[in-house]
Amino acid sequence: MAPRPGEDDLIARYFAPLAGLAGLGLRDDAALIRPPAGRELVVTTDALVAGVHFFADDPPGAIARKALRVNLSDLAAKGAAPLGFVLDLALPADWTADWLEAFAAGLGDDASAYSCPLLGGDTVRTPGPLTLAITAFGAVAPGRFVARSGARAGDAMYVTGSIGDAALGLRLRRGERLVIAEAHRSFLIDRYLLPQPRLALAPALARFANASMDVSDGLVGDLTKLLRVSGVSARIELARTPLSPAAAAAIAVEPALFEAAVTGGDDYELIVI
Amino acid sequence: MAPRPGEDDLIARYFAPLAGLAGLGLRDDAALIRPPAGRELVVTTDALVAGVHFFADDPPGAIARKALRVNLSDLAAKGAAPLGFVLDLALPADWTADWLEAFAAGLGDDASAYSCPLLGGDTVRTPGPLTLAITAFGAVAPGRFVARSGARAGDAMYVTGSIGDAALGLRLRRGERLVIAEAHRSFLIDRYLLPQPRLALAPALARFANASMDVSDGLVGDLTKLLRVSGVSARIELARTPLSPAAAAAIAVEPALFEAAVTGGDDYELIVI
Numbered sequence: 001m002a003p004r005p006g007e008d009d010l011i012a013r014y015f016a017p018l019a020g021l022a023g024l025g026l027r028d029d030a031a032l033i034r035p036p037a038g039r040e041l042v043v044t045t046d047a048l049v050a051g052v053h054f055f056a057d058d059p060p061g062a063i064a065r066k067a068l069r070v071n072l073s074d075l076a077a078k079g080a081a082p083l084g085f086v087l088d089l090a091l092p093a094d095w096t097a098d099w100l101e102a103f104a105a106g107l108g109d110d111a112s113a114y115s116c117p118l119l120g121g122d123t124v125r126t127p128g129p130l131t132l133a134i135t136a137f138g139a140v141a142p143g144r145f146v147a148r149s150g151a152r153a154g155d156a157m158y159v160t161g162s163i164g165d166a167a168l169g170l171r172l173r174r175g176e177r178l179v180i181a182e183a184h185r186s187f188l189i190d191r192y193l194l195p196q197p198r199l200a201l202a203p204a205l206a207r208f209a210n211a212s213m214d215v216s217d218g219l220v221g222d223l224t225k226l227l228r229v230s231g232v233s234a235r236i237e238l239a240r241t242p243l244s245p246a247a248a249a250a251i252a253v254e255p256a257l258f259e260a261a262v263t264g265g266d267d268y269e270l271i272v273i
Numbered sequence: 274m275a276p277r278p279g280e281d282d283l284i285a286r287y288f289a290p291l292a293g294l295a296g297l298g299l300r301d302d303a304a305l306i307r308p309p310a311g312r313e314l315v316v317t318t319d320a321l322v323a324g325v326h327f328f329a330d331d332p333p334g335a336i337a338r339k340a341l342r343v344n345l346s347d348l349a350a351k352g353a354a355p356l357g358f359v360l361d362l363a364l365p366a367d368w369t370a371d372w373l374e375a376f377a378a379g380l381g382d383d384a385s386a387y388s389c390p391l392l393g394g395d396t397v398r399t400p401g402p403l404t405l406a407i408t409a410f411g412a413v414a415p416g417r418f419v420a421r422s423g424a425r426a427g428d429a430m431y432v433t434g435s436i437g438d439a440a441l442g443l444r445l446r447r448g449e450r451l452v453i454a455e456a457h458r459s460f461l462i463d464r465y466l467l468p469q470p471r472l473a474l475a476p477a478l479a480r481f482a483n484a485s486m487d488v489s490d491g492l493v494g495d496l497t498k499l500l501r502v503s504g505v506s507a508r509i510e511l512a513r514t515p516l517s518p519a520a521a522a523a524i525a526v527e528p529a530l531f532e533a534a535v536t537g538g539d540d541y542e543l544i545v546i
Contacts, residue, residue, distance in 0.1 A: 008498070027502045028421045029347040029486050030317035032413075041314065044303035045408065047361040047395045074302040088320040088361065088406035122320045128401015133361035135318065135408040140305075148301045213302050225281070229300045 007123055014104035015087075018111050018118040031119035033083065039139035041083075044074035050092075050129035055173065060099050061106025062193050063130075068110050071136035072197035073214040073268040079146040079206030080138030082116035082199065088133040090126035114199065140206055150211035151230035151273040160198045160270040162244035163219050165191035167264020168257060179253050184246035191244075195268035205272060215267040223271055230273075238262060280396055287377035288360075291384050291391040304392035306356065312412035314356075317347035323365075323402035328446065333372050334379025335466050336403075341383050344409035345470035346487040346541040352419040352479030353411030355389035355472065361406040363399035387472065413479055423484035424503035424546040433471045433543040435517035436492050438464035440537020441530060452526050457519035464517075468541035478545060488540040496544055503546075511535060 016026045035041045048067050050056040068085065075082055087107075091100075111117055116136065169192030172178060172185055180188075198214075205212055211230055215222050219241070227234055241262055243251065251257045289299045308314045321340050323329040341358060348355055360380075364373075384390055389409065442465030445451060445458055453461075471487075478485055484503055488495045492514070500507055514535055516524065524530045 028351075030315050030351045030353075030411075030418075032418050033314040033316055035308065035314065041306040041308065042303050043306055043359060043392060043408075043410070045359045045361055045393060045395050047363055047397045047406070049363055049397055049399045049401070051400055052398060078301075078303045080303075086316060086318045086408055088318055088408075090320055090322055090404055119316060120318060122318050122406070124320045124322055125325060126322045126401060126404060127324055128322070128399060128404065131363055131399060131401065131404050133320070133395070133406040135316075135359055135361075137316075138303075145303075145305050 010100065010123060014100055015118060015121065018104065018108045026118070026120060031086065033119070033137060035083065036139050038142065040142055040145065042075060042078050042080040042138040042140050042145060043135065044071050045133060045135040046070045046074070047131065047133040049131045056129065058193065060103040061109070064103045064107035065110045065194060067132050067134050068107060068116070068136070069195045069197050070216065070268065071134045072114055072116065072199060073195055075136055075138035076198045076202045077146065077205070077212045077214040077270050078138065078140065079144055079202050079209065079212070080140040081202060082114050083137040083139055084117045084119040085134050085136040086119050087121035089121065089123045090131040091123065092126055092128065092130055114197070144206040146205050146209045146212045148211055148213050148226050149229040151226060151232050152210060153232055155210055155273045157234060157236070158272045159215070159219070159242060160201055160272065162242050162247060163215070163267055163269060164247045164261020164264060165244050166266035166268070167218070167260050168247055168250050169193070170264065170266065171260070178250050180246065180249045184249050187244065187246040188250070192266055195266065197268065198270050201270065205270070209272050211273040212270055214270050217265045218263040219267065220263050226271060226273070283373065283396060287373055288391060288394065291377065291381045299391070299393060304359065306392070306410060308356065308412050311415065313415050313418065315348060315351050315353040315411040315413050315418060316408065317344050318406060318408040319343045319347070320404065320406040322404045329402065331466065333376040334382070337376045337380035338383045338467060340405050340407050341380060341389070341409070342468045342470050343489065343541065344407045345387055345389065345472060346468055348409055348411035349471045349475045350419065350478070350485045350487040350543050351411065351413060352417055352475050352482065352485070353413040354475060355387050356410040356412055357390045357392040358407050358409040359392050360394035362394065362396045363404040364396065365399055365401065365403055387470070417479040419478050419482045419485045421484055421486050421499050422502040424499060424505050425483060426505055428483055428546045430507060430509070431545045432488070432492070432515060433474055433545065435515050435520060436488070436540055436542060437520045437534020437537060438517050439539035440491070440533050441520055441523050442466070443537065443539065444533070451523050453519065453522045457522050460517065460519045461523070465539055468539065470541065471543050474543065478543070482545050484546040485543055487543050490538045491536040492540065493536050499544060499546070
């Protein structure tokens, strides 16, 4: 087991390599953001707790990537392009240098893949479970922020991908048995572990969408929230919900899983209206 | 005991009243920040854990205010004026509506007093201790961000107020006995509980300072960090460290406390160079 560095060394060793120019090498108390000329700044934040939002024994890189990706998913829903993020990390007493190295490597891979550098953060200790919060920043053209509240009577509704995979993947991750092919099984667990933020669609949303939000708490519940703040109601033909081949296979064997698919969380697909 | 609301009601009831226009009534996944024309955006974040950074039985309003103020202190050190903040709050299972109401009231008082509205956040549950992270945003004129790394040979060094009060206040809060007047005792405990962010000095810092940081981990340690990233060394006449009458009284009775005063944390005064 590698020796554990102190906080400053920890930042220098694991996190400074992830920092963009605005992060000042993570050697300051604050970062400096210059939004691109003529752009507005979008801010979003999500907190994750071990044992609540992920399993403490999930691969450390996957925990880091999920924490960043759930925030990138919010940016995508608002039509924004990523600019960077800050990380608050509360480490339990038993953290190891190996764990943190793998965590930082996963975070760095995604920061690079999504052009979203680490700008700063805070690392503290906790007597409780590993807890992390990421606050991410994005840029959107003026007036193009896609609100939850913009849905209007007569609008059509879309989702950006298959629904329910993560809810079924979570059941598998918990050890529940589903009689499906091994490839379907891996697909569903991966969909739970690693959300795919739909950033490629953000420019189209900024141009054409009236309202959007990402599905983190389940399609039915999240759509209800969007409709409420928009002041409209909707008729959804649930039978037309897009399902992956893996989810369709699981539901074919056990039809009651359909309800779990449309009410379960962690899809991180976008509702677009 | 008042009944406990669900997450959406909790946000609507306690936190939405604290939201500025950019927070969109906290009814969206993200907030929209428009930095004032021609200003750059400063971002800082700090996490606090019950039992580590504050006592779980501290007044809830004081916990909230300290969490915001330690971030405002960082903005002040960078020469920035507050624009707003986001809050990540992990609540343990035993939270009560009364506790949260007092927490939100304290947070709202400071958000208002410092013109720093709540823009958004995330509220989650935790099996561990109460944990919160605040990310605060400020505005600074282009090129006026006051870095840690700008100290040069020949510069003079200042602090913005008395040093060591909070370190002594923490000892009192822990139940250690110091033979001092009751008024001194209250003063020191209050200095520990409620930092005073030096935002009034931020414009002067932005104009005149070469380097700055706030003292959160102790004068000696934090100054060492600043000097290291600036690539200079300093000779400090510790005997000239500004002490409050309360700290001076405590040190007069027990001279060994002077070391605690200059190495203890939570001063939230600024080192200005």
